[in-house]
Amino acid sequence: MKKHILTLPGDGVGPEIMTGAKAVLEKIAEDFNHEFTFEEGLIGGAAYDAAGTPLDDETLERAKNADAVLLGAVGGPKWDTIDKTLRPEQGLLKIRKELGLFANLRPIKVFDKLIPASPLKETIVGGTDILFVRELTGGLYFGRPSERRDGGNSVVDTLVYTKEEIERIVEYGFQAAKLRGGRLTSVDKANVLESSRMWREIVDAKSAEHPEVKVEHALVDSTAMKLITNPAHFDVVVTENLFGDILSDEASVITGSIGLLPSASLNGEGFGLYEPVHGSAPDIAGQNIVNPLAMILSAAMMLKYSFHLSEEAEAVEAAVDNALKDGIHTSDLDFEGGRKVGTEEMVEAVMSYIK
Numbered sequence: 164m165k166k167h168i169l170t171l172p173g174d175g176v177g178p179e180i181m182t183g184a185k186a187v188l189e190k191i192a193e194d195f196n197h198e199f200t201f202e203e204g205l206i207g208g209a210a211y212d213a214a215g216t217p218l219d220d221e222t223l224e225r226a227k228n229a230d231a232v233l234l235g236a237v238g239g240p241k242w243d244t245i246d247k248t249l250r251p252e253q254g255l256l257k258i259r260k261e262l263g264l265f266a267n268l269r270p271i272k273v274f275d276k277l278i279p280a281s282p283l284k285e286t287i288v289g290g291t292d293i294l295f296v297r298e299l300t301g302g303l304y305f306g307r308p309s310e311r312r313d314g315g316n317s318v319v320d321t322l323v324y325t326k327e328e329i330e331r332i333v334e335y336g337f338q339a340a341k342l343r344g345g346r347l348t349s350v351d352k353a354n355v356l357e358s359s360r361m362w363r364e365i366v367d368a369k370s371a372e373h374p375e376v377k378v379e380h381a382l383v384d385s386t387a388m389k390l391i392t393n394p395a396h397f398d399v400v401v402t403e404n405l406f407g408d409i410l411s412d413e414a415s416v417i418t419g420s421i422g423l424l425p426s427a428s429l430n431g432e433g434f435g436l437y438e439p440v441h442g443s444a445p446d447i448a449g450q451n452i453v454n455p456l457a458m459i460l461s462a463a464m465m466l467k468y469s470f471h472l473s474e475e476a477e478a479v480e481a482a483v484d485n486a487l488k489d490g491i492h493t494s495d496l497d498f499e500g501g502r503k504v505g506t507e508e509m510v511e512a513v514m515s516y517i518k
């Protein structure tokens with residue numbers, strides 16, 4: 164199979180983890196007889212430094228013409244004080260919006276070997292297998308106005324969702340639940356927010372169309388608690404943009420490190436952008452210590468969701484699992500009896516377990 168991939172390494176640890184993911188994909192292409200071609204583009208602070216904008220139209224066009232996009236991470240203190248409309252994060256929000264990537268899948272999988280690496284009790288962590296379905300192109304992130312008022316004495320952000328935007332992500336949640344354990348938790352703040360009350364009505368209407376899925380509504384605050392007291396309770400969790408952002412970082416604690424969590428941002432028609440859940444980690448950039456597994460597992464999600472190469476995706480996931488089973492891990496993971504390695508060695512270890 165021939166596929167063309169646009170890589171956007173971005174800022175901070177982005178380039179290091181992208182190098183790792185590309186090496187793994189090249190090994191997959193060689194072993195499984197595919198032709199993957201790569202072209203690289205700029206996003207975030209790197210793009211701002213080069214051309215004064217965090218995402219230019221040409222890169223956006225290249226993304227639209229690629230078979231899939233791999234993204235490292237954007238942002239960092241270097242750009243904290245620049246005009247808010249030019250901040251690295253704006254490039255990320257723009258590419259998600261312009262490509263229509265409304266469904267963000269964030270699987271929370273626990274690797275058995277890493278159960279002791281979680282700060283939570285082993286009895287709590289074991290059996291966790293959650294899929295977050297996060298709405299990615301609406302809500303507070305995109306609502307306007309978003310501005311200071313009264314000479315800086317007040318401020319407004321706007322939360323907007325259309326019925327259609329909620330319906331399509333909720334439908335995605337139901338479809339995902341059908342392919343997994345058949346349980347769907349819809350997370351909202353319906354005791355306070357009108358947007359959440361509309362969200363609940365739509366979930367209830369969809370529930371009637373999908374009677375085989377067991378649905379529960381849950382409030383976001385108590386969900387945050389339950390996630391780390393009883394994560395095995397959850398199967399698929401569907402929620403709006405900001406709640407999904409916060410809850411997925413929280414859920415990373417269950418697994419032992421945010422450096423393990425991949426994500427897929429999909430347009431509902433097979434096209435996707437794949438990126439780790441974590442950010443540019445400026446505190447550890449350039450030191451060969453970043454955990455590359457979130458990026459590598461994001462590449463595996465690309466193989467599965469955009470290229471329908473399930474066997475190849477599973478080969479990558481199994482290689483990650485086997486490297487960890489042998490105790491090979493980066494320094495963000497803390498457990499007894501393993502072998503601590505740098506980023507490059509971690510990538511090599513994963514590659515050595517493919518096939």
Ligand SMILES: NC(=O)c1ccc[n+]([C@@H]2O[C@H](COP(=O)([O-])OP(=O)(O)OC[C@H]3O[C@@H](n4cnc5c(N)ncnc54)[C@H](O)[C@@H]3O)[C@@H](O)[C@H]2O)c1
Binds near residue numbers: 235240445455
């Ligand atoms: N998708 C993205 O591009 C994305 C996501 C989140 C944050 N950000 C941006 O990244 C910048 C830094 O944000 P932050 O520090 O709040 O979050 P972060 O996720 O970058 O880092 C949080 C902590 O986790 C550690 N960490 C993250 N990924 C790791 C990995 N793979 N291996 C080992 N340790 C890892 C970091 O060292 C840091 O201590 C900000 O500018 C933020 O806007 C970007």
Ligand SMILES: CC(C)[C@H](C(=O)O)[C@@H](O)C(=O)O
Binds near residue numbers: 238408
């Ligand atoms: C960098 C930021 C805009 C982004 C988000 O909030 O969506 C990040 O935190 C993420 O989780 O992908």
Ligand SMILES: [Mg+2]
Binds near residue numbers: 408412
């Ligand atoms: Mg986030």
